[in-house]
Amino acid sequence: MTEPMLSTDVQRPETTVPPVTSQADARIRVNGLVKRYGTLEVFRGIDFEVGAREIVTIVGPSGCGKTTLLRCLNGLIAADEGEIWSNGTRVTEPIAGMAMVFQHFGLFPWKTVYDNVSYGLRMAGVPAAEIARRVPHFVNLVGLKGFEQAYPYQMSGGMQQRCGLARALAVEPNVLLMDEPFAAVDAQTREILQFELMRIWEERPTAMVFVTHSIEEAVLMGDRVFVLKGRPSSIKETITIDLPHPRTRETLREARFAELREQVWSTLMSEAREAEFKLET
Amino acid sequence: MTDASLTVAATRPAKAPAAKFLSGAFVPRLIAGVTILALWEGVVRAFAPAYVAKPSGIVMAIPKVIVDPAFLNASFVTLSAVAQGLAIALVFGTMIGLLIGRSVVADRTLRHYVNGFYAVPMVVVLPLFSLWFGYSGATRLATIVFSSLFSIIVNVADGARAVPREYVEVSRSFRAGRISTLLEVVLPASMPYFLAGLRLAAGRALIGAVVAEFFTAIGGLGYFILYNSRTFHHNEAFVGVLLLAGFGVGFDMLVNGSIRRFMPWYRRDEAAS
Ligand SMILES: Nc1ncnc2c1ncn2[C@@H]1O[C@H](COP(=O)(O)OP(=O)(O)OP(=O)(O)O)[C@@H](O)[C@H]1O
Numbered sequence A: 001m002t003e004p005m006l007s008t009d010v011q012r013p014e015t016t017v018p019p020v021t022s023q024a025d026a027r028i029r030v031n032g033l034v035k036r037y038g039t040l041e042v043f044r045g046i047d048f049e050v051g052a053r054e055i056v057t058i059v060g061p062s063g064c065g066k067t068t069l070l071r072c073l074n075g076l077i078a079a080d081e082g083e084i085w086s087n088g089t090r091v092t093e094p095i096a097g098m099a100m101v102f103q104h105f106g107l108f109p110w111k112t113v114y115d116n117v118s119y120g121l122r123m124a125g126v127p128a129a130e131i132a133r134r135v136p137h138f139v140n141l142v143g144l145k146g147f148e149q150a151y152p153y154q155m156s157g158g159m160q161q162r163c164g165l166a167r168a169l170a171v172e173p174n175v176l177l178m179d180e181p182f183a184a185v186d187a188q189t190r191e192i193l194q195f196e197l198m199r200i201w202e203e204r205p206t207a208m209v210f211v212t213h214s215i216e217e218a219v220l221m222g223d224r225v226f227v228l229k230g231r232p233s234s235i236k237e238t239i240t241i242d243l244p245h246p247r248t249r250e251t252l253r254e255a256r257f258a259e260l261r262e263q264v265w266s267t268l269m270s271e272a273r274e275a276e277f278k279l280e281t
Numbered sequence B: 001m002t003d004a005s006l007t008v009a010a011t012r013p014a015k016a017p018a019a020k021f022l023s024g025a026f027v028p029r030l031i032a033g034v035t036i037l038a039l040w041e042g043v044v045r046a047f048a049p050a051y052v053a054k055p056s057g058i059v060m061a062i063p064k065v066i067v068d069p070a071f072l073n074a075s076f077v078t079l080s081a082v083a084q085g086l087a088i089a090l091v092f093g094t095m096i097g098l099l100i101g102r103s104v105v106a107d108r109t110l111r112h113y114v115n116g117f118y119a120v121p122m123v124v125v126l127p128l129f130s131l132w133f134g135y136s137g138a139t140r141l142a143t144i145v146f147s148s149l150f151s152i153i154v155n156v157a158d159g160a161r162a163v164p165r166e167y168v169e170v171s172r173s174f175r176a177g178r179i180s181t182l183l184e185v186v187l188p189a190s191m192p193y194f195l196a197g198l199r200l201a202a203g204r205a206l207i208g209a210v211v212a213e214f215f216t217a218i219g220g221l222g223y224f225i226l227y228n229s230r231t232f233h234h235n236e237a238f239v240g241v242l243l244l245a246g247f248g249v250g251f252d253m254l255v256n257g258s259i260r261r262f263m264p265w266y267r268r269d270e271a272a273s
């Protein structure tokens, strides 16, 4: 990838941060990744980098391997070929500094909000006093103040994902992996959560890989959008989203937003249309 | 959702007891019970010798038996042995079950032995136990542990195998250690299986204790029942039987109470509806 990583950085509030030029500041580097399940090759030839303050969104049809890619990045499963580097380590198992937000929340039903949020901290061996200080901060940050003692079954889907988000943020990762985090909540809640996530991110930017089904969401959240397609799938297209930060509700109304959405849409659909043509002729 | 609605949700299962009494299964249950007792009483009075137990005889025997030091002592000895044995089986059964459920190596190594022992009737190991441990409380304890251990292992192992992959991935993603994952994630996630195993184990533990006492004639509730039956005190023997049944019911209530108290997230009533 030769293009500058963060072409939009100059338009951000923190203009003192020099634009990321490449390698040096990449938080994740993926080289020639291939994953197979038996005879099924899920993806091949995946190469990309994610800057330290960059959000990469990945869109692709269902079953193209988005979750599989994230699980590889997190070190939960091993790729068959290629390598993943993050924070100067080769990722072969989950590493410190990375946290995942799961599609179906992944909250432990037997733990309260407080205990779910503190889970990662306890596993990281953070001292109890520090946990007691940090957890309320992150519970407040995601708007769950007052629900510390609630169990997941007492909360709506949106609240549960807020909790999942707080759990991931609490370990203060420099890489956030998001697997369709808002896919399981209703449209309104989804919109609220998108902007809240952006607000939280603007306050403390990290590298983020954000998987989604929604083209709109991909354009709204991403600095770059990867279109994952094919069988086996690969990154067919990278679309740089040159919309200014912070992204807010205003962003949705910009003409450029509609243009980019259209561009991602046509990239995503081109193959489907070709397939249709083949059927007709 | 507001704080108020949260509290409502948390305390919702509480129902007015009186309403539950009248509307529920209480009345038919009472009628069934009375009918069975009346039939029993009638048949025994009409056809059986005087020493055969009948409800009226048992009721008359209760005040006498429950102040009898021999009975009290026997009950205490047996029930505390059952509690001890269950506790041992619970700890080791859970550990071994978690291991078998989550480790392929442990599963391959131990599976056949566990299933084999699970199928062995405790009666056939009693002669061996009495040789090893003598005609003492140790034999009874060993029998209780043997009878209850494997049902816990088998159930916990099944539960540990059935833990949703996502929970385990979350714990791995947050770099949890193996032991912590087993105790904090796998065990609570297998709670339904664990409780099923525990209930099964409690019943089997009681049987184990009584059979051990029958077989080795060591003092206890089982022996009390055996002795009284042999000396034609059937009504007295039946009080012992009732106490055993009461222990079974009491244990179940204890388990359900603990679930409500300590595991508010584990709501069987909600899951069913
Ligand atoms: N553990 C597994 N064993 C075998 N095949 C798997 C496994 N996990 C996923 N697959 C297959 O790999 C492919 C990619 O799955 P994956 O879950 O990564 O897709 P996805 O892009 O996340 O889909 P969705 O958008 O529906 O979440 C699918 O064809 C799936 O059937």
Ligand SMILES: [Mg+2]
Pocket (backbone or CB within 6 Å): A066, A067, A068, A103, A179, A180
């Ligand atoms: Mg997926």
